[in-house]
Each structure stands twice: as structure tokens, then as C-alpha cells.
Amino acid sequence: MExxxxxxxxxxxxxxxxxxxxxxxxxxxxxxxxKLVSAIQDVQKLFDNLDCEIFFxxxxxxxxxxAKKAQIIASPTIRVGNLxxxxxxxxxxxxxxxxxxxxxxxxxxxxxxxxxxxxxxYFEPKKENKSKELSPYILKHxxxxxxxxxxxxxx
Numbered sequence: 001m002e003x004x005x006x007x008x009x010x011x012x013x014x015x016x017x018x019x020x021x022x023x024x025x026x027x028x029x030x031x032x033x034x035k036l037v038s039a040i041q042d043v044q045k046l047f048d049n050l051d052c053e054i055f056f057x058x059x060x061x062x063x064x065x066x067a068k069k070a071q072i073i074a075s076p077t078i079r080v081g082n083l084x085x086x087x088x089x090x091x092x093x094x095x096x097x098x099x100x101x102x103x104x105x106x107x108x109x110x111x112x113x114x115x116x117x118x119x120x121x122y123f124e125p126k127k128e129n130k131s132k133e134l135s136p137y138i139l140k141h142x143x144x145x146x147x148x149x150x151x152x153x154x155x
Contacts, residue, residue: 007052009081009122011040016075016141017062028097029076032108033058036078039114052122064134064142071132075141078114080121085109089137 013036015029037056044054061067061075070077074086074097087097099109101116109117 007050009047009052009054009118010079011036011054011056011081011118011121012077012079013056013058014070014072014075014077014079015058015060016067016138017060018141026075026095028095028108032076032078035109035111036114039111039118042111043115043118047122054118061138061142064139067134067138067142072134072138073132074135075138078117080118081124082126083117083121083124085117085121089135093140 013029013033015026015033018026040054040056047054059070061070061072072086073084074089077084077086079085085099085101087099090096090098097107098105099107099113101109101113106113
């Protein structure tokens with residue numbers, strides 16, 4: 001008797017900690033994450049037929065080293081398997097984000113786009129790991145975070 005193991009699709013939502021906010025989060029990121037979770041629920045129904053389970057993880061990056069280790073370029077980054085989907089930040093000083101998918105640029109991705117990203121990520125082949133350069137926007141927020149931390153060595 002053969003035992004079948006389920007396939008797994010890892011989906012990670014990676015955002016940079018915002019030290020200027022009281023709860024260290026970003027409302028734009030929270031909105032996108034909510035839409036992503038809803039899209040995952042819809043796609044999981046389809047993936048049940050493929051014996052594939054979606055594993056979702058939310059990560060908050062707090063240092064430049066963590067951002068480099070996570071190999072993100074922008075915040076937030078949606079990593080689906082081997083595919084990264086993230087916005088561009090037109091300026092370093094603005095919270096404005098521009099998400100581009102299939103030639104269309106919007107201020108935030110809609111659920112349909114996120115469903116397409118999940119499906120594309122499922123089929124995306126593994127690529128060679130190249131070093132990615134952090135956007136000035138991420139560096140700005142992480143540098144602010146480093147400056148607001150105490151240097152006394154206590155936690």
C-alpha cells in the first residue's frame with residue numbers, strides 16, 4: 001500500500017518593522033496581508049484537489065541584517081514558493097507603493113492579482129540565488145529602527 005504525501009506551498013508575507021508607528025505595523029501592509037489570507041483560503045480549496053497544502057507565515061524584519069538574510073527588496077514582500085511579489089517605492093520618503101502585475105500598476109494588489117501570484121508561485125521553478133539590493137525605503141526604516149534602540153546593552 002502506497003502512502004501519498006501532500007505537496008506543500010510555502011507563502012511568506014515579509015514586512016519591515018515601522019519604528020515610527022506605535023504598534024510597529026503599517027496599515028498598507030495590514031490591508032495587503034488581509035487580502036492575501038483571503039486569496040490563500042480560496043486557492044487552498046483548489047489545491048485540496050492537488051493534494052497540496054499552503055503554509056502561510058508572516059515575518060517582520062527588524063534589522064538590515066535580517067532584511068539581507070530574507071533577501072527582500074521592498075516591504076512588504078510576498079514570497080510564494082520561488083516567486084517574490086513586491087511593490088516599488090517611488091520615493092524614499094513616501095509610504096506610497098506601486099504594485100505591478102501583468103503590465104498593470106496599482107496602489108495595492110487586489111484579490112484576483114494575489115490569486116494569480118499564488119498560482120504562478122506554485123509553478124515557479126527554483127532560481128539561482130543572487131544577492132538582492134535593499135531599496136532605499138527599507139534602509140530608511142531599518143536605520144530609523146536602529147537609531148531608536150538603546151545602546152546600553154540591556155533588553
